[in-house]
Amino acid sequence: MLCDILADVLSAEPDMEVVGVLSSRGKLRATVAETKADVVVLALEDSELPEDCGRLLHTHPRIRVLGVASDGRRGFLYELRPLKASLGELSPQQLVNTIRTTDRREAKQRARATHRVLRVD
Numbered sequence: 001m002l003c004d005i006l007a008d009v010l011s012a013e014p015d016m017e018v019v020g021v022l023s024s025r026g027k028l029r030a031t032v033a034e035t036k037a038d039v040v041v042l043a044l045e046d047s048e049l050p051e052d053c054g055r056l057l058h059t060h061p062r063i064r065v066l067g068v069a070s071d072g073r074r075g076f077l078y079e080l081r082p083l084k085a086s087l088g089e090l091s092p093q094q095l096v097n098t099i100r101t102t103d104r105r106e107a108k109q110r111a112r113a114t115h116r117v118l119r120v121d
């Protein structure tokens with residue numbers, strides 16, 4: 001259900017492009033490199049970032065990982081700083097706004113207008 005909600009929300013946004021969908025994290029680093037994703041959105045069992053995603057942040061220091069709790073109501077943003085920011089209650093619109101806000105931080109460094117999102121279901 002969460003995957004369907006994410007697909008609907010992200011595809012409805014004109015400034016966001018879903019550049020890939022993975023059924024597992026097995027090829028996450030290779031897919032990020034191939035698609036040049038800015039943001040990875042994935043489900044979390046709890047609020048902790050999986051170890052392989054931590055390695056992803058070190059390999060791709062500009063990427064952000066937006067983790068959505070398994071209940072679909074809370075989200076967590078991870079960046080290389082390292083930073084874990086609790087997003088509290090998470091609505092579909094908050095998810096979209098978080099992607100935009102985090103991407104604006106680096107907008108001056110990039111000329112791309114579209115947010116490139118990789119979904120891990």
